[in-house]
Amino acid sequence: MARLRNLLLLGGTGEALRLARELQGHARVRCISSLAGRTETPERPPGDVRIGGFGGIDGLRDYLVAEKIDLVLDATHPFAAQMARHAHEACAVLNIPRAKLVRPPWVASPGDRWTMMPSVAAAATFLRFHPARRIFLTVGRQEIGPFVPLGRDDGGREAGRWFLTRMIDPPADDVAVPQGETILARGPFAPDDEKALMQQHRIDLLVTKNSGGAAGKIAAAAELHIPVLMIERPPLPPGTALDSVGAALGWINIHAV
Ligand SMILES: NC(=O)c1ccc[n+]([C@@H]2O[C@H](COP(=O)([O-])OP(=O)(O)OC[C@H]3O[C@@H](n4cnc5c(N)ncnc54)[C@H](OP(=O)(O)O)[C@@H]3O)[C@@H](O)[C@H]2O)c1
Incomplete structure (x- = not known):
């Protein structure tokens, strides 16, 4: 054999x-x-x-x-x-x-309000000059660092954002999380649940990697006309x-x- x-x-x-x-x-x-x-x-x-x-x-x-x-x-x-x-x-x-x-990958449909970003760091920089105030951040716990300064409430024009940060596991004790609320959850997430979550937290911007697969948050953002910073794949x-x-x-x- x-x-x-x-x-x-x-x-x-x-x-x-x-x-x-x-x-x-x-x-x-x-x-x-x-x-x-x-x-x-x-x-x-x-x-x-x-x-x-x-x-x-x-x-x-x-x-x-x-x-x-x-x-x-x-x-x-x-x-x-x-x-x-x-x-x-x-x-x-x-x-x-x-x-x-x-x-x-996910592909934008007519009506989607995506801005393509070459990296997570670029998305954080872009956000400094974006009017959004309540952001749904779904980039994974390894990459939340660049967003932390944007949540600081130091009175600066570029700070003071509120983040709903979603990740699977909690970050290590010594890792800072952007100001706001953190939820621990593992997908896939249904579009209706994503929509309810975004409405409940009055989200006005979604930041996500273009991971592909189950697209509940993408469908929900489209339905609610919420703009998306879409991080492109390497x-x-x-x-x-x-x-x-x-x-x-x-x-x-x-x-x-
Ligand atoms: N990046 C994401 O957004 C994401 C999302 C969901 C799931 N994941 C999963 O999470 C894991 C880590 O992702 P990452 O983005 O941190 O990877 P990465 O940056 O490409 O890899 C960093 C290092 O982690 C180790 N590694 C990664 N995947 C491995 C595997 N399947 N088996 C053994 N070692 C592995 C390797 O260490 P050595 O150099 O020591 O071999 C690799 O050099 C991957 O398995 C990936 O499928 C990643």
């Missing part, structure tokens, strides 16, 4: 979880899911799981060799640019097939990009021979 092919599945997304479930009991593939270890209680994928960084490109390369990895499916978040680049570079050196599963590394779990399964089946 042919040996199972070892697949390293770089995760941290719903798609990676679905893929790990689909690969359970696969006749030719042993799936090892890898999580960064950022969320406190991540949903554990079935099968083998490893948690924590690899130690840069060199660490990842050593891991791929030691674990005899045959294939790498990078299903990390579209904004996990460093992990994607490391996977690309380590696999290129070892000649290991690698593909990136990346969900399609570029993907070169190579195969797949836009669905089904396409990723097809790629794995072709390469696991």
Whole structure:
């Protein structure tokens, strides 16, 4: 009998979880899911799981060799640019097939009031000169820092904003959160619930990454005519990009021979 092919599945997304479930009991593939270890209680994928960084490109390369990895499916978040680049570079050196599963981005519809931002930092700078006062901030707890000065109530023209900051886990004790209210919650969120939340807090601007996937907050902002600062995705590394779990399964089946 042919040996199972070892697949390293770089995760941290719903798609990676679905893929790990689909690969359970696969006749030719042993799936090892890898999580960064950022969320406190991540949903554990079935099968083998490893948690924590690899130690840069060199660490990842050593891991791929030691674990005899045959294939790498990078299903990390579209904004996990460093992990994607490391996977690309380590696999290129070892000649290991690698593909990136990346969900399609949201696309503005007529009536959407989006302003595209090249980065989270750019969005925070832009906001200094924007009239919005009550902001729904959904960029993840790692990236709230640039918004903190905008919430300070120091009487300056550019300060005094109120933020509804949403994140999955609470920030570390020594991390400042923008002035306002913090809610801890894990999506997906239904459009009606998002609309109610924005109305309840009289939100007049949404700041979000263009993560794609469930678009409850995007639909709610459109319905309420709330402007959106839409943070654009970082570029993907070169190579195969797949836009669905089904396409990723097809790629794995072709390469696991
Ligand atoms: N960025 C977002 O907005 C976002 C949103 C939702 C979920 N996530 C998930 O959260 C995780 C971290 O995201 P990030 O944006 O901080 O990533 P990142 O900036 O691209 O990666 C930073 C470092 O974290 C480690 N890492 C990232 N993903 C990993 C994985 N799946 N397995 C093992 N190590 C991993 C690597 O450490 P070493 O260099 O030590 O190997 C990597 O160099 C990812 O798994 C991503 O899918 C991110």
